[in-house]
Amino acid sequence: MEHLAGAAQERARRRSSVESAVSQAGLPPGWRSGERTGRAFFNYLTGNLTMRNKATGFTLIELMIVVAVIAVLAALAYPSYQAHIAKTRRVAAGACLTELSHFAERYYTTKMTYEGAQNELPATTCRTELANHYDFSFAADPTASTYRLIAQPKGVQASKETKCGTLGVNQSGTKDVSVSGAVASDCF
Known part of the structure; x- marks a missing residue:
């Protein structure tokens, strides 16, 4: 007791x-x-609150702020991404021109002329991959000792490609662009 x-x-x-x-x-x-x-x-x-006294989760305002931040970041990043894609295609087109130039030189080595090379250029992988973005051709029919290959942008690439325009390479390996003031080494 x-x-x-x-x-x-x-x-x-x-x-x-x-x-x-x-x-x-x-x-x-x-x-x-x-x-x-x-x-x-x-x-x-x-100052501790128990779970019964405090609501958990996110409010609609918090979620809307997160969505707005993501939208702003996407709005800033998307144009940069598109410019990078256009530049990558341009560089790939320059590499494809170099490859086609090598085929023209092989043609010259076997025939001792560039005439008729426009009919002998193969459908390389790079030409088929870039077919929606660039047209590859000779600027004019090649002569016995000269030629000029070009890669002309088309479609979306033509609207995005304002820095260099049409890319070109001749029989001596000299690279050029159609936009005045542009440096060819910056475009290839």
């Missing part, structure tokens, strides 16, 4: 210490009446 009386006295002592702390802290009325004690009181004093 004494044991139960001691436990009751201990609970009363704890309750009075909590009530004195509540009155000193100037807490809301619900706390002062002793309705809330123990862990909830500790959480209130330290």
Whole structure:
């Protein structure tokens, strides 16, 4: 029996210490009446909220802000990406012109003339891959000792390709572009 009386006295002592702390802290009325004690009181004093008291997840405003940030980043990155794609196709067209020039030189080595080379150029892989973006041909029919191969942009590439325009290479390996003021080495 004494044991139960001691436990009751201990609970009363704890309750009075909590009530004195509540009155000193100037807490809301619900706390002062002793309705809330123990862990909830500790959480209130330290600022911790239980999951029942705090909503979780994202608000619509937060999601809209994230969407807006992504849209701004995409608006800045997309034109740069398109310019990079156009430049990559241009460089590939320059490499394809060099390959076609090598075929023309092989033709000259076997025939000792460039005449008729326009009929002998093979359909290389680069020509078929770039067929939607560039037309590869001779600028004019080759003569016995000269030729000029060109890669003319078409479709979307023609609208994006304002830096260099039509690319060209001749029998001596000299590379040129159709846009005045452009440097051929920057385009190939």
